[in-house]
Amino acid sequence: DAKTTQPNSMESNEEEPVHLPCNHSTISGTDYIHWYRQLPSQGPEYVIHGLTSNVNNRMASLAIAEDRKSSTLILHRATLRDAAVYYCILQGGSEKLVFGKGTKLTVNP
């Protein structure tokens, strides 16, 4: 069973914010929430990760619900270069990352 649920695809417009949702209702207290993205013809790229508190870095923000059963990756100002498949991954303890199908983000000019 998949540990996370993401929409198959989303569209956004250039220079607008994008909110990518992820549901993880079976998350345990020690599971981290990781986000990676994969641009066309490239390997995956780390975006951000967090445990309980919201996180910000130069690429994105991660908003984690208070009950931790869902999270949202926020791209503050989408560019064409942000078009990619975005993966939300739960990882706990010594587990390795398990990639799902992700959300394919299309950015319209």
Next chain:
Amino acid sequence: ETGVTQTPRHLVMGMTNKKSLKCEQHLGHNAMYWYKQSAKKPLELMFVYNFKEQTENNSVPSRFSPECPNSSHLFLHLHTLQPEDSALYLCASSQDLREDLWPQYFGPGTRLLVL
């Protein structure tokens, strides 16, 4: 540029051939990984190495043989592959195996076609 390079970028091989994929990381990391990404399927972890020692083999067929001579280099030796082994093979590295602390950095992959 992620600091992880893979060669070749594209490879076509017959089922009786023997070939090797090479991965090199210039990041000073201690852990290295091989993944397989087939068309329309999620990434699958194949092997994990930490300080040159294999720590994980996810039931990968023996026709795939990894080698890690040092922490900077990782090879995947291929022999008698099947057409269904055609896929994108991705290498990654991280500081160590603590996923909660250190992200993985991926190379661009080798696109393999088995005829």
